[in-house]
Amino acid sequence: MVPRKSIHEKLTELANNLWWSWQPEVTSIFRSIDPVRWSELAHNPVLLLQEYPPDKLEQRAREEVMHSRVNWAYRQWREYMESDNTWGNTQAGILGYRPAAYFSAEFGIHESLPIYSGGLGVLAGDHLKSASDLGINLVGVGLFYHEGYFKQSVDTEGWQKEEYAELPMNALPLQEAIGKDGKQVTISVETQGGKIFARVFQVNVGRIPLYLLDSDVPENSQEDRDLTARLYGGDQRTRIRQEVLLGIGGARALNALGIVPRVVHMNEGHSAFAGLEIIRQRMHNDGMSFDNALRETAASSVFTTHTPVPAGHDRFDSGLIEEHIGPLAEDLGLNQEGLMALGRVDPQNHGESFCMTVLAFKTSRRANAVSNLHGVVSRRMWAGLWPWRSEEEIPVGHITNGVHVPTWLAHQMRVLYDKVLPAEWYLHTGEPQVWAGFEDVSPGELWETHQTLKNRLIAYARRRLVHQARKRGDDITTVEELADALDPETLTVGFARRFAPYKRSDMILHDMQQIEQICCDTNRPVQFIFAGKAHPADDHGKRILQRIYKLSKDAKFKGKIVFLENYDINLGRHLVQGVDVWLNNPRRPLEASGTSGQKVVLNGGLNLSIMDGWWAEGYDGTNGFAIGSGLIHAEQEVQDQRDAESLYEVLLNEVIPLFYDRDHDGLPQEWIQYMKNAVRTLGWRFNADRMVMDYVSATYVPAAGGISCEITTMP
Numbered sequence: 020m021v022p023r024k025s026i027h028e029k030l031t032e033l034a035n036n037l038w039w040s041w042q043p044e045v046t047s048i049f050r051s052i053d054p055v056r057w058s059e060l061a062h063n064p065v066l067l068l069q070e071y072p073p074d075k076l077e078q079r080a081r082e083e084v085m086h087s088r089v090n091w092a093y094r095q096w097r098e099y100m101e102s103d104n105t106w107g108n109t110q111a112g113i114l115g116y117r118p119a120a121y122f123s124a125e126f127g128i129h130e131s132l133p134i135y136s137g138g139l140g141v142l143a144g145d146h147l148k149s150a151s152d153l154g155i156n157l158v159g160v161g162l163f164y165h166e167g168y169f170k171q172s173v174d175t176e177g178w179q180k181e182e183y184a185e186l187p188m189n190a191l192p193l194q195e196a197i198g199k200d201g202k203q204v205t206i207s208v209e210t211q212g213g214k215i216f217a218r219v220f221q222v223n224v225g226r227i228p229l230y231l232l233d234s235d236v237p238e239n240s241q242e243d244r245d246l247t248a249r250l251y252g253g254d255q256r257t258r259i260r261q262e263v264l265l266g267i268g269g270a271r272a273l274n275a276l277g278i279v280p281r282v283v284h285m286n287e288g289h290s291a292f293a294g295l296e297i298i299r300q301r302m303h304n305d306g307m308s309f310d311n312a313l314r315e316t317a318a319s320s321v322f323t324t325h326t327p328v329p330a331g332h333d334r335f336d337s338g339l340i341e342e343h344i345g346p347l348a349e350d351l352g353l354n355q356e357g358l359m360a361l362g363r364v365d366p367q368n369h370g371e372s373f374c375m376t377v378l379a380f381k382t383s384r385r386a387n388a389v390s391n392l393h394g395v396v397s398r399r400m401w402a403g404l405w406p407w408r409s410e411e412e413i414p415v416g417h418i419t420n421g422v423h424v425p426t427w428l429a430h431q432m433r434v435l436y437d438k439v440l441p442a443e444w445y446l447h448t449g450e451p452q453v454w455a456g457f458e459d460v461s462p463g464e465l466w467e468t469h470q471t472l473k474n475r476l477i478a479y480a481r482r483r484l485v486h487q488a489r490k491r492g493d494d495i496t497t498v499e500e501l502a503d504a505l506d507p508e509t510l511t512v513g514f515a516r517r518f519a520p521y522k523r524s525d526m527i528l529h530d531m532q533q534i535e536q537i538c539c540d541t542n543r544p545v546q547f548i549f550a551g552k553a554h555p556a557d558d559h560g561k562r563i564l565q566r567i568y569k570l571s572k573d574a575k576f577k578g579k580i581v582f583l584e585n586y587d588i589n590l591g592r593h594l595v596q597g598v599d600v601w602l603n604n605p606r607r608p609l610e611a612s613g614t615s616g617q618k619v620v621l622n623g624g625l626n627l628s629i630m631d632g633w634w635a636e637g638y639d640g641t642n643g644f645a646i647g648s649g650l651i652h653a654e655q656e657v658q659d660q661r662d663a664e665s666l667y668e669v670l671l672n673e674v675i676p677l678f679y680d681r682d683h684d685g686l687p688q689e690w691i692q693y694m695k696n697a698v699r700t701l702g703w704r705f706n707a708d709r710m711v712m713d714y715v716s717a718t719y720v721p722a723a724g725g726i727s728c729e730i731t732t733m734p
Contacts, residue, residue, distance in 0.1 A: 026080050027073040029093040034064035035192045036223040038096060040129040041148055041425040043433070045092045051083050052076070062589065063131035066190040100226060105154020111715045113281070113723045118156040120280035121146060122269055122290035124261070125250055126161050128224060130588040132191060133167035134231070136250055136552075137517050138614060139325055141588065143286055144224075145423035145614075149707035151225030152425075152446075155715060158278060159229035160269040160290070162261065163193070163220055164250045171552050171585045175491055177568035179553055179561045183249060196221040196230055198275045205236070206271040208263055209346040215243050217264055219272045230276070232268050251554070259339050262375065266292030267347065274300065281723040284321040284714070285383065288333055288375035292344070294320055294382030295361075299350050309352050313382065320383035321718040324376060324415070325611050327396040328521060334372040335362075364403040380404055385718045388417040389612040392635045396608050418717065419633055420612040421710035424448050424702075427618040429596040431468050435460055448702070449709030457699045462691045463684070469599075469623045469694070470507070476597025477507045480548060483583050483590075504578040505546055510678045512627070513598035513619075515550035515586055518560040521609045524551065525563050527602070528570065529663035537670060538579040543679045545670070546579050547602075548594065550586040591615070596622045600644075600674060603628040604666060606658065607651055617705040623694045627674060629662065633705055642697040644669050 024032075030048070039045040049064045050057045052071060060066045071079060080086055107114070121143070127135030128144035135141060143159070150157040165188075169181035195203040196219040204219040216238040222229040234246040246260050253261075270293045273280060285291055294316055301312035326332065337359055348358040360366035361381055362373030380386055380401065388394040394417030398410055405413050425445065428436070436444065439456045447453045484501040505511070518524050527547065528534055537545050549567050553560030564582070571580045583590060595601070595618035603616055603626065610632040617633060619626060625642075628634040630649035638645050647665045652658040677690050703709065 024093075025073055025077070026086060026089050027068065027071075027076045029089055030064070030076070031068055033092060033096060034068055035194070036096070036100075036225065037128050037132070037192060038099065038151070038223075038225040039064065039092075040131075041423065042092070042095070043430040044088070045096075048085060048088055048092060051085065052079055061131050062129070063190060065131075065192055066187065069190060103154070106712070107150075107154035107156065107715070110712070111155055111720060113720055114156040116156075117279055117281035117723075118158050119282040119284055119719050119723075120158050120160055120269075120273055120278070121150075121284045121286060122160045122265065122293055123286040124161065124265060124289035126159060126229060127588060128222075128229075132222070133186070133587065134161070134164045134250060135588075136168045139287060141591075142420055142614060145421070145426065145707040146286075146711060147224045147227045147229060148423045148426060149421075149711040151227045153708060153711055153715075154226065155711065155719075157227055158273070158280070159224070159227060160265070160273065160293075161229065161231050162247050162250075162265055163231035163233040165233075165235055165248050168250045169552070169555060172490065173487070173564070173568055173582065173584055175493075177565035177572075179564055181555050192222055193220045193231075194223075195219075196228075196272070196276060199277045204272055204275045206232070206268050206275060207238075208267045208271070210260075210263070210343045211345050212342060213240075215239065215246065215260065215264060215268070217247070217268050217272075219276075230269070230272055232264055232272060234264060255335060255339060258333060259335050259343050262289050262333065263292055263343050266290045266294075267296040269293055270296035270300070280319075282319055282321060282719050283316075284323070284719070285379050286323050287325050288322075288379045291322075291375045291379035291382065294378070295344070295347055295351065298382070299347060302351065317382050317384045319722045320385070321714070321722055322379040322383040322386045323389065323418075324379070324386065324397055325389055327393060327400060327611055328519075328609055329400075333375040335375075336372055340373045364401075376401075377404065384414075385722055386415045387718070388415060390419045390632045390636060391417050392608050392631065393417060393611040416717070418710060418713045419636060419705065420614050420617075421704075421706040421708070422614050422617045422621070423707040424621060427592065427595060428621045429472050431471055432596075432622050435465065435468055448706045449712050451703045454699050454703045457702070458695055460695065462686055462688060465623060465694060466686055466691055472597045472622060473511060473599065474507045474597075476511075476548075476593050477505045479593045479597075480505055480581065480583060484581060487584050500577065504581060505548075506544075506578070510543070510545045510600070510675060511598050512545060512547045512600045512602050513594045513624075514547065514602045515583075515591060515594050516603075516615060518551045518553035518564045519557070520559050520563065522605045523659070523662075524549065525566050526604045526659070526663050526666060528566065529659070530667065533667045535575060537667070537675070538576060540675075543675050544579070545675065546581075548581055548583060548598065550583040550590055550594065552586055591618075595619045595624065598624050599678065600625050600627050603631075603634065604646055604662060605629055605631055606655070606662075607631040607647070607649070614705075617701070620697050620701045620705065623698065625674075625690075625693055625697060627666075627669065637701050637705060639696075639700060642693060642700050644674055 033039050123143040125135045125140030126143045127140035147159050166183040169183055172180045198204040207214040207216045216236050217232040217234045218236050220231045235244045297316045298312040301307050362378045363371045388397040397415045398413035402410055402413055439459045444453050484504055485498055488498045488501050516522055553564050568582045570576050571582050601616045601619040601624055607629050608631055613632040616626040627644040629646045647662050682688050
C-alpha cells in the first residue's frame with residue numbers, strides 16, 4: 020500500500036513546479052500559510068516552506084482549514100500533468116517524440132525567479148506557459164543568472180541606483196538536470212583561450228522543462244564563474260561569452276540530455292550560435308558536408324526577431340569572433356573569412372562586424388517579426404540579405420505577440436469571465452467566438468470589479484511609496500503625506516516599461532502648462548503612475564527617469580505623478596490589473612509589438628497608444644484611444660512635437676470627458692462599453708495561446724516535417 024503524502028510533501032511538489040504561479044487558487048493557499056512572510060519572501064513558496072517544516076505546517080493547516088484545499092490543488096495539478104487530451108496532441112503530433120527547443124537569453128515566469136529584465140523575458144515565460152497549457156512538446160533553454168537583473172532604487176536626487184544580490188539557489192525551484200549517464204549534465208565550450216564549463220539545472224514550468232546553464236563551477240576561472248552572474252551585464256566580451264554558452268552550450272546540453280530537437284526556435288539573436296553547433300553535430304554524427312548540414316539545420320530552425328532598433332542587434336568584431344568561435348569554425352571547416360561571412364549582410368565587406376541577427380537569419384528558413392508593422396520594418400531593415408528580391412518578397416513574416424491569460428487576468432475578473440463566457444473558455448482563448456459573450460456582462464458589475472482592482476492598486480502603490488520614502492530617509496511629514504497619495508476616484512493612467520529613450524517616457528511632460536492643467540483640474544483630475552528601469556549603462560534613460568521623479572516631488576504634482584521603484588512582474592501585475600488607462604507612446608515604428616497593454620485589456624483597462632506594434636492591428640475606434648494618425652514625419656523633433664500635441668488633445672477631448680461622464684447611478688456607461696469592446700475584440704487576438712498556436716501551425720509543424728519552403732506571410 021502506497022503511504023499517503025503529507026500536506027508538506029504535496030505543497031513541496033506544487034512549489035517546485037511553476038504551474039502554481041498561474042493558478043490563483045494555489046497561490047492563495049501559499050499566501051494563507053503566512054501572509055506577511057509570503058510578501059516579504061517575494062512570493063517564493065520554496066523559501067516559505069523551508070520556514071514551515073511538516074509539524075509547524077500541519078498545525079497551521081488545521082488553523083486555516085487548508086487540508087481539503089491542498090488536496091484539491093494537488094489533484095488538479097496531477098490531472099493537468101497527466102492529461103493527454105490537449106490541443107498539441109491533436110495539432111502538433113509530429114513533435115510528439117522529438118520536441119521543439121526554445122532558446123532565449125531570459126525567461127520571466129514569476130517574480131520569485133528573477134532571471135528576466137523586461138518584455139522579452141516575460142514574453143518567453145508566457146510562451147512556455149501557453150505551450151504547457153496547450154500540450155506542446157517543447158523544452159526551454161536559457162542561462163541561470165546568480166544575481167538576476169538589478170534591483171532599482173532612486174536616491175534623493177532622482178538618480179537610479181543598481182543593486183545586485185546573490186539568489187538563494189537552495190530556495191528556488193531548481194533541480195539538477197540528469198543526463199543519459201544518470202549524473203547532472205555538465206558541458207564545455209572550447210574557445211581559443213580555453214574551455215568554458217557549465218552545469219545544467221531544470222525548472223519545471225507546468226509540462227515544460229526549462230534547462231538553465233550555470234557557469235559558476237570550480238573548473239572555470241573567476242571570470243568565467245562570473246559569466247552567468249548578471250543578465251545583460253558586462254562588456255562586449257562578457258556578452259559574446261554568454262551567447263556562446265547559451266547557443267553552443269545550450270545545444271550541447273540538449274545532446275547530453277538525450278534530447279534531439281525536431282525544431283529549434285531562436286527567440287532573438289542572442290542564441291544564434293546554437294545553429295552552428297547543431298550543424299557541427301550533423302556533420303560529426305551523420306557525415307554531412309557543411310553546406311548540407313546548414314541546409315538541413317536551417318530547414319528545421321525558426322527565428323524570431325524582436326527589435327527594429329539597430330542598437331538592439333548584437334554585433335562583435337572579428338577578434339572576439341575568432342577568439343570564441345574559432346575552434347568551432349575549425350570543426351566546421353571554415354576559415355576566419357568564411358565564419359565572418361555568416362554574420363555579415365554583405366559577405367564580401369571585410370569591414371563589416373559580425374551580427375547575431377544576420378547569423379540567425381542565415382541558419383533558419385522561417386523568420387518572423389512580432390507584429391504586422393514590425394514585419395514591414397524588418398523586411399526593409401534586412402533587405403540587404405536578399406538583394407535579388409523586392410522588399411515585399413523578403414522572407415520575414417510576422418506572428419503578433421500575445422500574453423498568457425491565466426497569468427495576467429485578475430481573479431476578480433476571472434469570476435466575471437466565468438459568468439458570461441462558455442464553460443472551460445480558458446481552454447479556447449484563441450477562438451473569437453469564445454469572447455463574444457463578454458458583451459453580456461452587467462455594466463455595474465464590470466465597473467464595480469474594476470474599481471475593486473483599482474482600489475487594490477492604489478493601496479499597493481501607497482505602501483510602496485511610503486516604503487521608498489523611508490528607505491531614502493525622507494522626513495516623517497513627507498512619509499505621512501505619501502500615505503494619502505493617489506485617489507481611487509481619479510482617472511488613473513499607468514506607464515511602466517524600460518526607460519529606453521525611444522519609448523519617450525516623459526512625452527506627457529512635453530508642455531508643462533498642459534500637464535498641470537490635466538493633473539490639477541479640480542473637477543476632472545488625472546493621476547499618473549510611472550515605473551520602469553533604465554539600463555545601467557544608459558545615462559540618457561536615467562535622466563528621463565530623474566525628470567519624472569523630480570516632478571513627482573514638485574508641490575503641484577504630489578499625489579498626481581508618482582514613480583514606483585523596482586519594476587518587476589509583481590508590480591506589473593498590480594498596474595495592469597488596476598489602471599483605468601495604459602499609456603504607450605514610443606516613436607513609431609520602434610515598438611516591435613509591446614505586450615503590457617494587452618495585459619491591461621484582459622482586466623478591463625483601456626489603451627492610449629501610438630499606432631505602433633500590436634495597437635496598430637488592434638485599435639478600431641471603440642476599444643481604446645489612438646495617439647496620432649500613424650504617419651511619420653521625416654524630422655524626429657517635429658514628430659515628437661506632433662505626438663505630444665495629439666496626446667494632450669486625445670486626453671482632454673476624448674479620454675477625460677468619457678471617463679467622467681456619469682449616469683444617475685454614477686456609472687460611465689460609454690466608458691464601460693469601451694471596456695467591453697476591448698475585451699471582446701482584443702482578448703482572443705492578443706493572447707499567448709493564439710500566439711503559440713500560430714507558431715505551431717505556421718513554423719513548428721512545417722519545420723518538423725522538413726519542409727524547406729520560405730513562409731513570407733503568417734497569421
